[in-house]
Amino acid sequence: EVQLVESGGGLVQPGRSLKLSCAASGFTFSDYNMAWVRQAPTKGLEWVASISYGGSNTRYGDSVKGRFTISRDNAKSTLYLQMDSLRSEDTATYYCARRTVGIFDYWGQGVMVTVSS
Amino acid sequence: DIVMTQGALPNPVPSGESASITCQSSKSLLHSNGKTYLNWYLQRPGQSPQLLIYWMSTRASGVSDRFSGSGSGTDFTLKISSVEAEDVGVYYCQQFLEYPWTFGGGTKLELK
Numbered sequence: 001e002v003q004l005v006e007s008g009g010g011l012v013q014p015g016r017s018l019k020l021s022c023a024a025s026g027f028t029f030s031d032y033n034m035a036w037v038r039q040a041p042t043k044g045l046e047w048v049a050s051i052s053y054g055g056s057n058t059r060y061g062d063s064v065k066g067r068f069t070i071s072r073d074n075a076k077s078t079l080y081l082q083m084d085s086l087r088s089e090d091t092a093t094y095y096c097a098r099r100t101v102g103i104f105d106y107w108g109q110g111v112m113v114t115v116s117s
Numbered sequence: 118d119i120v121m122t123q124g125a126l127p128n129p130v131p132s133g134e135s136a137s138i139t140c141q142s143s144k145s146l147l148h149s150n151g152k153t154y155l156n157w158y159l160q161r162p163g164q165s166p167q168l169l170i171y172w173m174s175t176r177a178s179g180v181s182d183r184f185s186g187s188g189s190g191t192d193f194t195l196k197i198s199s200v201e202a203e204d205v206g207v208y209y210c211q212q213f214l215e216y217p218w219t220f221g222g223g224t225k226l227e228l229k
Contacts (some may be wrong), residue, residue, distance in 0.1 A: 037166075045166065045209055047218040061217045062118075089118060102213020103156055105177065108163040110142075 002026040004096045004108035011114045014085055022079040022108055029077035030054075035099045036070060036081050039110075040094040046092075049061030049081065051101065063089075086115045118210050119144045123155040123221035129229035130200050138195045138209035138224045145190030146173075154214035157195045160223075169208075170195065201226055228229055 008020040020036075036048040049060045049070040058070050069082040079096055091114050097104040123140035146154045153173035168177040170186035173193060183198045187202040197204055207229050210221040 044223045045160075045211070045220040047211075047220070050218075059216050102154065102211070102218050103168065103171045104158070104166070104211075105168050105171075107167065109165055 002106045003100065004098065004106060006094065006096050006108045006111035009111035009113045011116065013117050014087060014115055016067070016086055017084045018086060018092055018113060019083065020081040020096075020111060022081075022111070024077045024079065024086065024096075024098070025033045027098070029072075030074035033099045033101075034072060034079045034110075035097045035104060036069075037089075037095045037097055037104065037107075039095070040089075043092075048094070050102075051079070083113070086113075088115050091115050118195070118217055119146075119215055120221050121210055121219050121221035123208075123210060123211055123224045126224055126226055128225065129227040131229045132201065133199050136152070136197045136226060138197075138208050138226075140188075140193040140211075140221050142191050142193075142212055144211050146214045147190040148214065153188065153190070154212055155188065155193055156185075156211045156213065157184075158179070158210065158211065159204075159206050159207045160204075164206075166209065175221050178225075197226075200228060202227070 003025045005023045035050040047083040051058050051070045055072050067085045071080045093110040094107040095110045122141045130136045155173045158226040160166040174186040187198045207223040213224040
């Protein structure tokens with residue numbers, strides 16, 4: 001069974017950093033591209049970042065470009081999202097998702113990030 | 118950026134009736150390879166989104182055949198035949214033709 005379990009969320013002050021993790025199991029992690037998608041409270045879905053199966057290709061949404069970094073450790077079957085210079089508008093539930101091209105076929109349960117002073 | 122616009126449903130929908138959710142893209146999602154780069158997801162209350170339909174009309178594994186996707190290059194429809202209690206939630210369309218990948222604003226389905 002495919003499982004994606006996010007961790008690392010919490011309350012953080014504006015301008016500070018936070019690193020999210022997503023532990024994958026139930027499939028060969030190194031064979032799949034991955035992504036992060038977020039959802040602000042009571043809002044819709046927003047694609048944040050994507051990474052290729054080997055980690056060499058990454059893409060970012062305009063709202064996080066230059067502040068967030070997606071990475072992966074295939075030996076640990078773990079996906080990461082380093083979030084720097086956090087803003088109040090980054091407050092959201094962050095989902096880790098397995099993807100094939102731009103099709104998100106499995107999602108984690110999500111982790112909440114709150115940016116507030 | 119490609120803008121995805123979803124229509125509203127005349128909620129609540131009577132159980133057993135059919136429901137159609139519309140989605141419109143600001144640019145054709147039909148690629149020269151013949152594939153349409155459009156997905157549908159359902160987010161049940163309190164849950165993560167789940168994939169329903171990809172490539173506009175292909176049902177994801179385990180998805181009921183009550184769900185079907187259709188459309189042209191810019192206008193798309195997700196049809197749910199015989200709505201059931203488990204179909205309640207918010208439906209999202211999403212394009213992946215171009216970065217940034219974008220979602221529609223969501224369409225809420227409530228059951229009568």
